Amino acid sequence: xxxxxxxxxxxxxxxxxxxxxxxxxxxxxxxCIAWLESCDPRYAVAFAEPAxxxxxxxxxxVAADAAxxxxxxxxIFPPVTGG
Amino acid sequence: MKQVTxxxxxxxxxxxLEPLEHLGGGAIASFTGIARADSGVVALELEHYPxxxxxxxxxxxxxxxxxxxxxxxxxxxxxxxxxxxxxxxxIATAAGHRAEALDACAFLIDRLKTDAAFWKKEHLSDGSAxxxxxxxxxxxxxxxxxx
Numbered sequence: 001x002x003x004x005x006x007x008x009x010x011x012x013x014x015x016x017x018x019x020x021x022x023x024x025x026x027x028x029x030x031x032c033i034a035w036l037e038s039c040d041p042r043y044a045v046a047f048a049e050p051a052x053x054x055x056x057x058x059x060x061x062v063a064a065d066a067a068x069x070x071x072x073x074x075x076i077f078p079p080v081t082g083g
Numbered sequence: 084m085k086q087v088t089x090x091x092x093x094x095x096x097x098x099x100l101e102p103l104e105h106l107g108g109g110a111i112a113s114f115t116g117i118a119r120a121d122s123g124v125v126a127l128e129l130e131h132y133p134x135x136x137x138x139x140x141x142x143x144x145x146x147x148x149x150x151x152x153x154x155x156x157x158x159x160x161x162x163x164x165x166x167x168x169x170x171x172x173x174i175a176t177a178a179g180h181r182a183e184a185l186d187a188c189a190f191l192i193d194r195l196k197t198d199a200a201f202w203k204k205e206h207l208s209d210g211s212a213x214x215x216x217x218x219x220x221x222x223x224x225x226x227x228x229x230x
Contacts, residue, residue, distance in 0.1 A: 004132070006130055006132060006200070006202055007130055007202035007204070007214055008202075008214045056132070056135060056200075059132070059134055059135035059138060075132060075135070077132070077200070077202065078202065078214070078217070079216075079217035080196075080197065080198070080199060080200055080201055080202060080217065081196075081201065081202055081203040081214075081215045081216070081217050082129065082131070082160065082172070082195060082196065082199050082200075082201025082202070082203065083116050083160075083171070083172050083192060083195050083196045083199075083201070
């Protein structure tokens with residue numbers, strides 16, 4: 001799975017994107033978040049406020065319980081603030 | 084006629100309006116967002132998700148074109164560092180009559196605020212920088228167009 005991060009989340013994680021092999025038991029966006037948090041403390045900091053996280057799978061906005069199957073790219077970012 | 088542009092170069096309302104002026108309609112409406120001189124702010128920095136942001140803006144423009152039978156629609160959003168006073172976003176719509184042009188323009192900026200993958204950081208005069216938080220009032224304004 002390719003992970004991409006934006007804004008405050010990108011700065012907290014420390015990279016704008018990375019490739020990671022998911023453990024077999026991770027099937028959802030929420031599962032990814034919990035797994036990344038267990039990998040390194042910087043993810044726990046980046047994802048500390050779940051209410052302020054948004055997700056996109058292959059550039060389509062999804063909810064935290066969305067299934068990862070069939071997707072290549074998970075984006076994790078704060079609520080958008082353009083315009 | 085539909086034009087969606089994301090650019091790191093300075094943008095201009097006048098240039099955005101030009102392609103809409105000879106489509107045969109009787110009305111053009113536009114919205115220009117400017118980097119506001121809030122206390123201590125010297126510049127904004129806009130980040131986007133290349134690929135997804137273009138899809139977000141095209142989907143909104145397509146929806147506006149169909150819903151208000153527009154003759155034309157222009158959405159231009161700047162990214163990167165933007166000094167206070169410079170334009171951040173220009174939205175312009177052309178229609179047969181003013182009501183369609185005005186409503187479509189309001190729809191586009193309200194929904195861009197909540198649906199398009201942009202993130203805004205404020206650079207302050209003391210050298211620090213802060214990410215702008217999303218506002219609940221933006222959700223409320225965007226929600227009123229969902230019917």
